Structures are given as C-alpha cells and as structure tokens.
Amino acid sequence: MNLNEQVLEIILKNPGTSKKILAERFGLSLYRLNRLFRHIERDLNGRTLVHDDERGVWIVRLDDSKCLGMEWMGFQQGGYRQCDCKSLFQDGRCYEHSGCEDIEMVAFNRKLDFLAGPGDPTARSLSQLTMEVVRDLMANLERIIPITRRNLKNKLELLKILSAACVALKWKEKMRRQRTEGYVPHEFAARSRQSSVNPFEYSLKKYFAELEIPFDSDKDQVLKAWKRLALCYHPDVMGSDGDEEKMKAINLAKDSIFRVKRWD
Numbered sequence: 001m002n003l004n005e006q007v008l009e010i011i012l013k014n015p016g017t018s019k020k021i022l023a024e025r026f027g028l029s030l031y032r033l034n035r036l037f038r039h040i041e042r043d044l045n046g047r048t049l050v051h052d053d054e055r056g057v058w059i060v061r062l063d064d065s066k067c068l069g070m071e072w073m074g075f076q077q078g079g080y081r082q083c084d085c086k087s088l089f090q091d092g093r094c095y096e097h098s099g100c101e102d103i104e105m106v107a108f109n110r111k112l113d114f115l116a117g118p119g120d121p122t123a124r125s126l127s128q129l130t131m132e133v134v135r136d137l138m139a140n141l142e143r144i145i146p147i148t149r150r151n152l153k154n155k156l157e158l159l160k161i162l163s164a165a166c167v168a169l170k171w172k173e174k175m176r177r178q179r180t181e182g183y184v185p186h187e188f189a190a191r192s193r194q195s196s197v198n199p200f201e202y203s204l205k206k207y208f209a210e211l212e213i214p215f216d217s218d219k220d221q222v223l224k225a226w227k228r229l230a231l232c233y234h235p236d237v238m239g240s241d242g243d244e245e246k247m248k249a250i251n252l253a254k255d256s257i258f259r260v261k262r263w264d
C-alpha cells in the first residue's frame with residue numbers, strides 16, 4: 001500500500017482525524033501532508049476530501065447535481081455534509097457557497113484600490129481622500145446588488161470601512177474649523193489657566209507690537225502694517241538706509257502671526 005492509500009484508509013476509518021495526528025503518524029510536515037491531500041483528492045471518484053485545522057479530515061460523497069459547498073454538521077452528525085442547494089455558478093456552488101466574483105464588485109474594488117493606494121483599504125487610508133470622493137464611493141457601492149453571499153459580505157465590509165472614513169473626515173473637518181476659529185484645545189486652556197501669561201498670547205502680543213499695530217488687528221491690517229514697515233526698512237528699496245535685522249524681525253512677526261492664526 002502506498003502512502004496515499006494508507007492515509008486514505010485512516011481517514012475513512014476514523015473520519016475527523018486531526019491533521020496533526022496524521023502528520024505525526026506518517027512523519028510528514030503539515031505542508032507535505034497538504035500536498036499529499038491534493039494527490040489523494042485526484043483519486044477520489046465521486047467523493048471529496050474536506051479538511052481544516054479544527055475539525056480534522058473527512059471524505060464526503062458528492063452529488064454533482066448539487067452545490068459543491070460543504071456544511072459543518074458537528075462531530076455527532078457525521079461531520080461535513082454536502083450542501084443541499086442547486087449549483088448556480090461556474091464553480092458549481094449555490095448563492096451561499098459560491099466564491100465567484102461579481103463583475104460590479106470587482107470593478108468597484110479596483111476603483112477603491114486605485115484611490116486608496118496599495119494594500120487593503122482601511123478607514124485610515126480612505127480618510128486621506130476628500131469627503132466628496134468618499135460619499136461618492138458609498139453611493140456607488142450602495143447601488144450594487146451582489147450576486148453571491150461572498151460578494152454581499154465584501155460589500156457590507158466595505159460600506160463599514162467607508163462610513164468609518166466618513167466619520168474620521170467629519171472629525172478632521174471639525175478640528176480644522178475649530179483651529180481657524182481660534183479655538184484653544186482643552187489641554188492648552190488648562191495650562192494657560194495655571195500660568196499667569198498664556199505663552200501663545202504673550203509671543204503674539206510681541207509680534208503685533210513689532211508690527212506696531214493693536215493686538216486685535218485682522219489679517220488685512222497685519223498685511224498692511226507689514227508692507228508699510230517693509231517699505232521703510234527693506235535694503236532693496238532703501239539701499240544703505242535699509243535695515244536687514246529689522247526686516248528679519250518684521251518678517252518673523254508677520255509669519256508667526258499668520259501661522260498661529262492659521263491665515264494663509
């Protein structure tokens with residue numbers, strides 16, 4: 001008896017034998033055992049070999065007119081059983097078991113890969129896109145009616161990721177708005193209450209003073225003040241009367257105010 005036949009005999013006598021036990025018994029690695037299974041499968045007229053790590057190895061008689069998918073019945077009920085449904089797809093399986101790819105889902109996944117970059121799309125990678133694009137993707141996906149359970153699962157998973165990306169984008173947008181409106185985040189607020197001088201405000205006041213304008217000046221006033229001073233001190237304009245140090249100081253003041261206020 002060759003190795004294939006010996007292994008097959010054990011499985012037929014003791015269905016559900018674990019792969020580990022088989023591998024130990026014949027002195028094979030799991031990799032070689034799995035390759036051996038492929039050889040065995042070729043000789044199983046009208047039957048199929050089902051194996052997984054948890055439930056061991058089983059031989060199931062096949063009815064070609066039915067779906068080739070397997071259902072787990074439990075050890076007491078004889079392990080795996082062939083699915084009772086009609087085969088509907090090229091891979092000889094039903095809606096539930098088919099691994100066939102839905103053309104629309106494939107196209108959608110390609111588009112998603114293209115937009116989100118390499119690797120499986122995640123909420124994080126999708127939140128790098130704009131809200132418009134994400135909303136558009138969601139609308140596209142919602143319209144697709146998947147042809148198999150597998151594709152339906154894929155659709156639901158992607159919808160979940162997309163809506164998580166949507167939430168992340170909304171949050172980002174909120175944070176951006178709060179920053180532009182001069183909102184001070186909670187942790188900074190707490191710190192500034194402790195010290196008598198808000199470090200932000202202190203340095204900002206200094207910069208406004210440098211530009212010789214009041215602390216509550218707006219963007220236009222800052223720009224005007226900066227231009228006026230630049231005309232007075234710029235070495236290119238004033239020649240030897242220019243003041244490079246002063247020029248640096250007013251540039252720093254303007255840039256710093258713009259940065260802190262988040263004006264562009």
Ligand SMILES: [Zn+2]
Binds near residue numbers: 068096097
């Ligand atoms: Zn089935």
